[in-house]
Amino acid sequence: MPRRMLFVLAALTVGLAFLVASASGGGAAPSTHQSAKKTYTIYLVAGIASDAFYLTMKKGAQAAGKKLGVKVVFTGSTASFSPNTQIPFLNGAIARHPDAILIAPTDKTALIAPIQRAISAGIPVITVDTFIAKPIAVTNVSTDNVAGGKAAADALAKAIGSSGDVGAISVNPGISTTDQRAQGFAAQLKAKYPNINYLGIQYCNDDQTKASNETSALMNGHPNLKGIFAMNVVSGNGVTSAVTAAGKSGQVKLVEFDAGPPQVQALKAGTIDALVAQYPYGIGQLGVQLAYKYITGHRTGIKKHYGTGSAVVTKANVNSPAIKKYLYTP
Known part of the structure; x- marks a missing residue:
């Protein structure tokens, strides 16, 4: 093969190798490397x-x-x-x-x-x-559920004039939040309200019907019952239902934890006196x-x-801008 032809072929081979290397990234590498961001x-x-x-x-x-x-x-x-x-x-x-x-x-x-x-x-x-x-x-x-329980005690004491029989309905023992609410409620009553007779807690197993039945029994067994603290949404629904059915709305004062739509509606209607809203x-x-x-x-x-x-929500402040974020919007 003539020397001129060999020279041309060699030049073509070098050029092709450069093109392949460039296409495959084997040439000058980019200074930055793009990688997909992880989605957590x-x-x-x-x-x-x-x-x-x-x-x-x-x-x-x-x-x-x-x-x-x-x-x-x-x-x-x-x-x-x-x-x-x-x-x-x-x-x-x-x-x-x-x-x-x-x-x-x-x-x-x-x-x-x-x-x-x-x-x-x-x-x-x-x-x-x-x-x-x-x-x-x-x-x-x-x-802060201990503080919430104390706030509930203050609100219920205010509603009943700081004297009389009060009870409480909760879920089950062993739940961190409601245990702490019960702790704060009892401690505040003992420390500040000597004329309030605390009847203790009954547990409803987070069952609205059971909470309602327990509330009815509490009212029947204690004709002078002045107030009830319900420690979560479900127990609160049962308590509110029983008090309403007994025709004692406004007579038996209610303070409840949480602020779902039914609780807020009952608060505005005057059935519930205060909510401790998270x-x-x-x-x-x-x-x-x-x-x-x-x-x-x-x-x-x-x-x-x-x-x-948290916030204590009453009929007087329920529509205020400062309270809005504490009202639940499922």
Whole structure:
């Protein structure tokens, strides 16, 4: 082959090699490398997924997730607030191995082992609203329930003139939030109101019908009953129903925890005298923000507890702008 032809072929080979290298990235590499941003997934396991409180919490969590580019999955039993109904939903979340789990534990002891399973699987857990007795969660976001119980005692004392018989209806012993509300309520009555006779707590197992029946029995057994403190939405619905059916609205004074639409309506109608309202939207919002901070490596400075505030809502202030955020919007 002539020398001129060899030279041309060699030149063509070098040029082709350069083109191939450039096409495959083997030439001068770009100074920056574009990589797909990870989409984080956070599960929120409600205490009871049909409750106005947790549905409002869901809104706050999803709003924070949207702002941060995080997928928030809301799950939980719609049937009842109990470990037996909640744990399968937590196990389901663990099986999907999300980046983090937010959970409102339905019992401060029974949920320790299931939450530990999540943590052992490498999933950070934040408790919201309620908490567990063992400090294994990253943090807890909740209302100050002892202070809420004290505020309920003050509101009920004011409504009844600081004297007379009062009772209380709660869910079950062993739930962190309602245990603390009961603690604060009893302590405040004892410390400040010597003329109030506290008849103690009855438990309704988060059953509205049972709460209603217990309230009827309480009124029948104590004809001079002046007031009742209901410690959550379901017990409150039962108490309100029984007092209304007995024709004693306004006569038996009611103070209730939480501010779902039925509670607010009864407050405006004068059946309920005061509500101790939490801020579930803020609990969900802050829970997701803290989970995102933790899973993206910004862990320094995260505290073991964050409070989100509460408000005593009355007929006089229910329509004020300052109270609006405390009213639940399921």
